[in-house]
Amino acid sequence: MGIVPGPNQYGKAEIRLVAVDRGTARHEIRDLTISTALRGDFAAAHRTGDNANVLPTDSQKNTAYAFAKRHPIGEVEDFALRLGKHFVGTREPVRGARILVAEHAWERIEVDGAGHDHAFRRGGAETRTAAVTVDGDDAHVVSGVEGLVVLKSTGSEFHGFPRDEYTTLPETSDRILATAVSARWRHLGTEVAWSESFASVRAALLSAFATTHSLALQQTLHAMGEAVLEAHPGIAEVRLSLPNKHHFRVDLEPFGLDNDNEVFFAADRPYGLIEGIVTRDDVPEAPIAWYGLPEF
Numbered sequence: 658m659g660i661v662p663g664p665n666q667y668g669k670a671e672i673r674l675v676a677v678d679r680g681t682a683r684h685e686i687r688d689l690t691i692s693t694a695l696r697g698d699f700a701a702a703h704r705t706g707d708n709a710n711v712l713p714t715d716s717q718k719n720t721a722y723a724f725a726k727r728h729p730i731g732e733v734e735d736f737a738l739r740l741g742k743h744f745v746g747t748r749e750p751v752r753g754a755r756i757l758v759a760e761h762a763w764e765r766i767e768v769d770g771a772g773h774d775h776a777f778r779r780g781g782a783e784t785r786t787a788a789v790t791v792d793g794d795d796a797h798v799v800s801g802v803e804g805l806v807v808l809k810s811t812g813s814e815f816h817g818f819p820r821d822e823y824t825t826l827p828e829t830s831d832r833i834l835a836t837a838v839s840a841r842w843r844h845l846g847t848e849v850a851w852s853e854s855f856a857s858v859r860a861a862l863l864s865a866f867a868t869t870h871s872l873a874l875q876q877t878l879h880a881m882g883e884a885v886l887e888a889h890p891g892i893a894e895v896r897l898s899l900p901n902k903h904h905f906r907v908d909l910e911p912f913g914l915d916n917d918n919e920v921f922f923a924a925d926r927p928y929g930l931i932e933g934i935v936t937r938d939d940v941p942e943a944p945i946a947w948y949g950l951p952e953f
């Protein structure tokens with residue numbers, strides 16, 4: 658019997674990078690969190706601490722900062738592809754790279770009805786993400802969104818479920834449905850108009866959430882993924898993670914009041930967590946594009 662190193666990767670996690678474009682007095686800012694991970698032959702480091710193949714995570718971090726100055730950052734997907742291809746193309750033992758990028762939104766502060774040139778406010782909890790996997794000469798791009806918080810005040814039911822000795826949940830034909838959408842979608846190609854694609858996928862997710870009369874969050878999840886795939890032939894699959902942000906109707910009877918779905922207690926935990934993949938059945942799977950991603 659032997660004991661050998663299994664699959665491994667290493668890199669710098671959550672590099673915080675803010676870039677200011679000072680080309681004109683009207684500054685533009687980009688706020689990214691970047692994680693790098695290199696894959697390849699690092700067995701010697703794992704077995705004996707021989708670091709001959711180990712490009713320091715510190716150098717990987719520095720590369721991200723230098724690239725933000727050397728080239729325009731551009732689309733997060735392109736920035737991640739550029740970094741991943743650099744590591745794989747220039748360091749012989751590096752045969753693969755996974756680059757994660759999350760972009761945090763900032764908006765201009767309005768002063769006297771106009772956006773200020775160099776003062777911004779954070780644009781909320783929603784982030785746009787890219788997860789790029791470079792595997793030798795192959796590259797896979799998975800775009801995504803996190804923290805897209807949505808709620809419908811009606812148009813959601815939940816009934817017909819099995820009951821056992823521990824079931825107390827009443828059936829309902831009218832409830833609040835709320836979630837914080839985490840979604841990732843895999844592109845078939847690497848040359849895409851990324852921002853347009855992102856805006857269109859986001860719109861499809863939101864529209865499906867709004868217009869699906871929901872009998873279960875599971876059904877809404879599928880409808881959201883299906884809407885994305887129907888509108889985007891270049892997307893192979895969508896993975897969604899949807900916390901069911903429960904809203905419980907408050908019993909106001911002790912106060913002599915009725916409550917026709919008007920006053921709720923918004924619980925933050927525990928929450929149902931509904932996750933699923935919506936995929937085309939006629940495209941090859943790409944497990945490596947997803948390997949090690951936190952959600953799935």
Ligand SMILES: O=c1[nH]c(=O)c2[nH]c(=O)[nH]c2[nH]1
Binds near residue numbers: 874
């Ligand atoms: O949409 C729902 N799906 C469930 O699986 C579930 N389980 C639960 O208690 N409430 C809900 N709601």
